[in-house]
Amino acid sequence: MTEERRTCSRAGCRQQASTAIDWRNPRIHTGDRSKTWLACEEHVPFLTDFLRARAFPLQVRPVEPVR
Numbered sequence: 001m002t003e004e005r006r007t008c009s010r011a012g013c014r015q016q017a018s019t020a021i022d023w024r025n026p027r028i029h030t031g032d033r034s035k036t037w038l039a040c041e042e043h044v045p046f047l048t049d050f051l052r053a054r055a056f057p058l059q060v061r062p063v064e065p066v067r
């Protein structure tokens with residue numbers, strides 16, 4: 001995936017993302033397909049809670065800051 005612009009995926013947030021959240025909706029994503037959201041420190045809990053509330057499998061990993 002391209003990560004040229006690592007801004008947070010939360011609507012309206014323009015902060016730089018520090019974390020990538022790879023997630024999958026088992027009903028629409030088959031096999032190894034997944035989506036990636038980027039999150040700033042502040043919105044990691046918001047986005048992971050959103051996914052956990054829907055019982056979507058997710059994986060959180062740090063991303064290097066872009067300079």
Ligand SMILES: [Zn+2]
Pocket residue numbers: 008009010013014015039040041042043
């Ligand atoms: Zn954010």
